[in-house]
Amino acid sequence: MSRNLKQLEECIGYQFHDFELLRHAMMHSSYTNEKHLKKYQCNERLEFLGDAVLELISSEYLFLNYETKSEGEMTKTRASMVCEPALAFCAREIELGSYLLLGKGEEATGGRRRDSVTSDALEALIGAIYLDGGFASAKEFIHRFVLSDLENKLLFYDSKTILQEMVQAEHEEALSYVLVKEEGPDHDKTFETAVYIGDFCYGSGTGRTKKASEQAAAYCAIRKMREMK
Incomplete structure (x- = not known):
């Protein structure tokens, strides 16, 4: 309704x-x-x-x-x-x-x-x-x-691309996304994805698609990397 x-x-x-x-x-x-x-x-x-x-x-x-x-x-x-x-x-x-x-x-x-x-x-x-x-x-x-x-919205929308560029410039380890869990019926699922640089987890994110959860995870990782500088 x-x-x-x-x-x-x-x-x-x-x-x-x-x-x-x-x-x-x-x-x-x-x-x-x-x-x-x-x-x-x-x-x-x-x-x-x-x-x-x-x-x-x-x-x-x-x-x-x-x-x-x-x-x-x-x-x-x-x-x-x-x-x-x-x-x-x-x-x-x-x-x-x-x-x-x-x-x-x-x-x-x-x-x-x-x-x-x-x-x-x-x-x-x-x-x-x-x-x-x-x-x-x-x-x-x-x-x-x-x-x-x-500025913050564009960072979120382009987070996967921005994170990829940051990792290539600052790290030797590979960037990877790992699906942590998925919940709900087929028509209404929620996904949670963790993002890793090498073996270190830089954060996780949730979304209604795998791609959206990866984007949220990348945004979390970018913020964490900036805080660590």
């Missing part, structure tokens, strides 16, 4: 003039299929629009705030900022999954916590805010919930 959408308005600090746009943004295709609604009534069209708005605003942010970055560097950074895991991370911070309108099957298989579902919903929400309040309102939302604390 989804939470009251008025609570979502309070959480994001934006009140819709057309409340139906917000409801539309939270309407997953599994819900429209189950209710025998038209295909276009799900949030995928809003997601398409929100993706374009997000790309423009994140591009502007990088252009204005990183004056020495090349086009290639900005493209790489933007890709990290707006990739599925990054947007799902932002969606979790506002508990967006709890407001989604899902079909019973999607609900039963953990759709509210699935990165692909919540990241798409965040883009749909951006599209809805853009249509309802214009570019300035969408920009304010993106700066507050996607681009805030960007």
